[in-house]
Amino acid sequence: MSKAHKRPRDGAARPAGARDSASKKARRKAKSAGGGARDEKRAPGDGSRPVEAPSGKIPSRPPPSYRLSTCDTDEASAASVLRPGDDEYEPCVRRAYAGFHVDPPESLPRETHDAAAGAFESMRAAGLFHRDVLAAGNVVSPTFVRRVLVGDRGMTYHYQKLRIFAHSWHEDDLKTRETTNESRAKDDLSPLRVVRELNETLKKRSASVLRQTRSPPNASSKSDGSCDFNVTLINLMDAKAAALQSDVPLKDESRYGMGPTSVSWHSDSSLQPHSTVAVYHVLFDETDSKRTNSCDDQSWHVALRTLDGRTPALRVPLPSESTYYMLRDFNAYHHHAVLAGNTRRYSSTHRVAVVEKDTFDYIKRVCVDAVRVLPELKTMAESARRKGRGEGAKNVDFSRLARLTQTVGDAHRETEFQWLRMFWLQGEEHAQAHSHYWRGKIEELTQAWDAMELGLRWVLECLRFCADAPTRNYDLALYVMTAVAEAREAYFKRASSVAYAKLPETQKPVRLPAFTETSPLPENLRPVVAALAEWKKKAERFRRG
Numbered sequence: 233m234s235k236a237h238k239r240p241r242d243g244a245a246r247p248a249g250a251r252d253s254a255s256k257k258a259r260r261k262a263k264s265a266g267g268g269a270r271d272e273k274r275a276p277g278d279g280s281r282p283v284e285a286p287s288g289k290i291p292s293r294p295p296p297s298y299r300l301s302t303c304d305t306d307e308a309s310a311a312s313v314l315r316p317g318d319d320e321y322e323p324c325v326r327r328a329y330a331g332f333h334v335d336p337p338e339s340l341p342r343e344t345h346d347a348a349a350g351a352f353e354s355m356r357a358a359g360l361f362h363r364d365v366l367a368a369g370n371v372v373s374p375t376f377v378r379r380v381l382v383g384d385r386g387m388t389y390h391y392q393k394l395r396i397f398a399h400s401w402h403e404d405d406l407k408t409r410e411t412t413n414e415s416r417a418k419d420d421l422s423p424l425r426v427v428r429e430l431n432e433t434l435k436k437r438s439a440s441v442l443r444q445t446r447s448p449p450n451a452s453s454k455s456d457g458s459c460d461f462n463v464t465l466i467n468l469m470d471a472k473a474a475a476l477q478s479d480v481p482l483k484d485e486s487r488y489g490m491g492p493t494s495v496s497w498h499s500d501s502s503l504q505p506h507s508t509v510a511v512y513h514v515l516f517d518e519t520d521s522k523r524t525n526s527c528d529d530q531s532w533h534v535a536l537r538t539l540d541g542r543t544p545a546l547r548v549p550l551p552s553e554s555t556y557y558m559l560r561d562f563n564a565y566h567h568h569a570v571l572a573g574n575t576r577r578y579s580s581t582h583r584v585a586v587v588e589k590d591t592f593d594y595i596k597r598v599c600v601d602a603v604r605v606l607p608e609l610k611t612m613a614e615s616a617r618r619k620g621r622g623e624g625a626k627n628v629d630f631s632r633l634a635r636l637t638q639t640v641g642d643a644h645r646e647t648e649f650q651w652l653r654m655f656w657l658q659g660e661e662h663a664q665a666h667s668h669y670w671r672g673k674i675e676e677l678t679q680a681w682d683a684m685e686l687g688l689r690w691v692l693e694c695l696r697f698c699a700d701a702p703t704r705n706y707d708l709a710l711y712v713m714t715a716v717a718e719a720r721e722a723y724f725k726r727a728s729s730v731a732y733a734k735l736p737e738t739q740k741p742v743r744l745p746a747f748t749e750t751s752p753l754p755e756n757l758r759p760v761v762a763a764l765a766e767w768k769k770k771a772e773r774f775r776r777g
C-alpha cells in the first residue's frame with residue numbers, strides 16, 4: 233500500500249456498509265421477538281397462517297393449540313406443565329405436540345448402546361469436547377455444555393454466529409486417522425466410525441418412525457422432510473451438582489420454574505426444512521464412571537413448549553439409552569430445553585443441516601471463482617499505473633472493474649469472516665483437534681484469501697491512478713473496504729470479550745490470518761477507506777473540470 237493509503241483522513245464515506253448495519257438491526261428485532269433468552273431460532277407460528285418452508289415445497293401450519301380443561305384462561309393453561317401420567321398429557325401431546333416421539337432403550341440393539349457409550353467416552357478422553365463461545369446481539373457467552381460436531385466430510389454447522397467444523401466420518405478420513413497418530417486398542421472401532429454407525433441406525437429408525445406416525449396413516453411421505461442426517465452435534469453435560477459449581481454455572485429455567493437447564497429454550501437453526509432431529513442419549517454415574525441402568529435415573533428431562541399462548545408445556549423424563557425425535561415441522565413450531573439431571577449425560581443430536589453455504593466444497597468454489605479473475609484485475613492495475621504516469625495505456629473498462637470488485641470483495645469477506653476467523657476464533661487446541669482435515673483446508677482457503685487481498689489492492693490502484701473513474705466504482709470500493717473494516721472491528725471486540733478471558737490459553741482466539749509489513753493491505757482498513765474517499769472527491773473535481 234502506498235503512503236497515501238496509510239494517511240488517515242476524516243470524512244470516510246459510509247456507503248452501502250450502512251445497509252449491513254440496518255439489516256442486522258432488523259434481524260435482531262425479529263429475533264428478540266421470539267422470547268427465548270438463548271434461542272437459536274425463533275419459532276414462527278402465530279397460529280394463523282400456513283408457513284411456507286424456505287424450499288417453497290412443503291407448506292405447513294402450526295399445530296392446533298390445547299387448553300387444559302382445569303384452566304379458566306389461556307394464560308393459566310399456557311403457564312402449566314404436564315408430565316407423562318398426568319390426566320391430560322396424552323390428549324395434549326396428540327393435539328399440540330404431534331411430531332414428538334420417544335423411543336425406549338429396547339428400540340436399539342444392545343451392541344449399539346455399548347458401542348455408542350464407549351465411543352463418547354473415548355472422545356471425551358481424547359479431549360474432543362469443548363464449550364462453544366456464542367454471540368447473541370452484543371452478548372458473548374460460553375455454552376453450559378461441552379460439544380463436538382461429527383459428520384459428512386467438509387460439513388460445518390452455523391449457530392448463534394459461530395461456525396463449528398465437523399470431524400469427518402468419511403471412510404477415507406477414518407482410515408487416515410486410524411493409521412496415523414491415534415493409538416487405540418487393536419479391536420476397537422474408531423469412535424467416529426461408531427458415531428457414523430449410530431447415525432446410520434438412527435436414519436433407518438427415523439424413517440420407520442416417520443412412516444408409523446403419518447396422519448392419516450396412509451398419507452403420502454411428501455411432508456415428512458428428510459432424515460438423511462449429515463451431522464450430529466454431540467453434547468456432554470455434567471451432572472447438575474457439578475455443573476452448578478462449574479466455571480459456567482447453570483441457570484434456572486425462569487418461565488415455568490423447571491430448575492437448572494443444561495440447554496435453554498430454543499429451536500434448532502440451520503436445518504433443512506421439515507427435517508427430523510433424532511436425539512440419542514446415555515447417562516453415566518458420576519461416581520464410578522459406569523453407565524447407569526436405564527431404570528435407575530429418571531432425573532434428566534427434555535422440556536417442550538409451543539408458542540401459541542394457550543398450550544401447556546411438557547416435562548418428559550428420558551431414561552438412559554432412549555432416543556427422542558422431533559419429526560417433520562415440529563422444530564419450526566416448538567421450543568425445547570434440557571433440564572439438568574443427577575448424572576453425566578451424552579446426547580447425540582442427529583440433524584440434516586443446511587448445505588448451501590456451509591461446506592468446504594461451497595467456499596472452495598467461491599474462492600476459485602474469485603481467484604480466476606485476479607489476472608484481469610492485475611492487468612487493469614498495470615494500465616492504470618501507466619496512465620497515472622502519463623504513458624499511453626489501454627483504458628480501464630470501469631463497468632468490468634465494478635463487477636470484479638464485487639466478486640472479489642464478496643468472496644474475500646465471506647472467506648475471512650465465515651471461515652478463516654471462525655476457525656481461529658476457537659483457538660489453537662481446536663485447530664490441533666482438526667489437524668486431520670480442516671487445518672489443511674483452512675490453509676488452502678487462507679492462500680486464496682491472500683491472493684484476494686492482492687486483488688483488492690489492484691482495485692485500489694485502478695481507482696487511485698485513473699482520475700476519470702466513475703463515482704460508482706469509488707462507492708463500490710468504499711463499500712467493500714468499509715464492510716471489511718467494520719467486520720474486523722466487530723470480530724476483535726468479540727474476541728476480546730471476557731468470555732474468552734476465562735479460557736485456558738490454548739482455547740483463546742488466535743489472531744489469524746496474519747498481516748505483515750509486506751501484506752498487500754493493512755489489517756486496519758480505516759486509513760484506506762479515508763484515502764479512497766479523498767480519491768473519490770478528486771475524481772469528482774476532475775470531472776467537473
Ligand SMILES: O=C(O)CCC(=O)C(=O)O
Nearest residue numbers: 465467495511570579581
Ligand atoms: O441434549 C438434548 O436433548 C438436546 C440438545 C439440544 O437441544 C441441542 O444440542 O441443540
